[in-house]
Amino acid sequence: MxxxxxxxxxxxxxxxxxxxxxxxxxxxxxxxxxxxxxxxxxxxxxxxxxxxxxxxxxxxxxxxxxxxxxxxxxxxxxxEHLPQDAVAAIARHLEGIDGLNLYCTMLEGADGLVCRGVSGPTNHIISNPRPMGWQQLMHEQVVLLTAWAPDRRDLQREVDEWVTAHFDLETSHNVGFYDIMPPGHxxxxxxxxxxxxxxxxxxxxxxxxxxxxxxxxxxxxxxxxxxxxxxxxxxxxxxxxxxxxxxxxxxxxx
Missing domain, CATH: 3.40.50.1000 (HAD superfamily/HAD-like)
Structure with a gap:
């Protein structure tokens, strides 16, 4: 096969x-x-x-x-889903950071835009996200969080250091993106x-x-x-x- x-x-x-x-x-x-x-x-x-x-x-x-x-x-x-306490804490921590957008994905519906620190259009991969505050995430089963920091590998590293120091989660660097998943996935x-x-x-x-x-x-x-x-x-x-x-x-x- x-x-x-x-x-x-x-x-x-x-x-x-x-x-x-x-x-x-x-x-x-x-x-x-x-x-x-x-x-x-x-x-x-x-x-x-x-x-x-x-x-x-x-x-x-x-x-x-x-x-x-x-x-x-x-x-x-x-x-599998991310723990709700981790989702809320990460969203609060990243809120208001210049040069970084935070997106969330659920099982149903379009991706959500939780924090917006990048001016201009969002990006060509996550199109037409729906605005969502971190408070709303407390009522959602979030599967994955994605931080987009174009041309800011230093900022991606800072986020990774903070996330991995506070939570036991799986993380992955992509080109311009930093993904946060449930552990082991x-x-x-x-x-x-x-x-x-x-x-x-x-x-x-x-x-x-x-x-x-x-x-x-x-x-x-x-x-x-x-x-x-x-x-x-x-x-x-x-x-x-x-x-x-x-x-x-x-x-x-x-």
Whole structure:
């Protein structure tokens, strides 16, 4: 059995669309009896609105960086949430910091914008978030928090130091983003959970992973063969099997 797990932003999804050649290559991969997984930090809402308009269907979703696993219809197979006290404390701590936006994602609905310290448009990955104060988070089951600090790795590091000093949570750096998940959860964990759920032994699967950023490294480490791209950060390119020009060509060769 062959399984391919795809990051979305910067891997199959660019500037608000999935190129036709990538959509067709994923469709052919599935038509040949192989499994396709969306392995992304995106929420259910964001993944659905990114895939559906381009006719792309995935067999499973490992979403929110491995904190939620869904089937092809985005029905939840597994979910975990951040502790509400941690969510509220982190939101209060980051409120009013210049150069940083804090977003939250739930199982349902659009992503929320909790703190806004970046002037101008939000960003090209989290589009049209709904405003939410940290007080509202006390009544929500938050799956993932994301701090966006464009061109401020120093600020990301400061946030990481504070979060990890106060809470036992999983964290991940992305390009411009800093994600906060329930402890022990990442894309590699989510794929491993899915295999166990399906009753598939790891050695019975050829696992291929495609991803361009740091939050993809846990699933790359799990893969038989991993792929990244010339635009990925150097530390990511150094930890994959192949650096390729795009998903479509590599998938066809598999």
């Amino acid at each position: 062959k399984i391919a797990a795809f990051d979305m932003d910067g891997t199959i999804y660019f500037d608000g669309k999935i190129p036709e050649e990538i959509a067709q290559s994923i469709a052919r991969w599935r038509a040949e009896g192989n499994i396709a997984i969306a392995a992304t930090g995106k929420s259910i809402h964001s993944a659905r609105t990114s895939l559906d308009p381009f006719g792309v269907t995935m067999d499973y979703g490992v979403l929110y960086n491995g904190t939620v696993v869904t089937d092809s219809a985005f029905e939840v197979l597994y979910e 990442n894309k590699g964990w989510g794929i491993s959970w899915l295999l166990k759920h399906l009753g598939i032994e790891r050695d019975a699967v050829e696992l291929y992973t495609f991803g361009d950023s740091f939050n993809d490294l846990p699933m790359h480490a799990l893969a038989d063969v991993s792929f990244s791209f010339p635009w990925a950060p150097a530390p990511v390119r150094e930890q994959v099997t192949h650096v390729v020009l795009g998903v479509a060509q590599a998938l066809e060769e598999l």
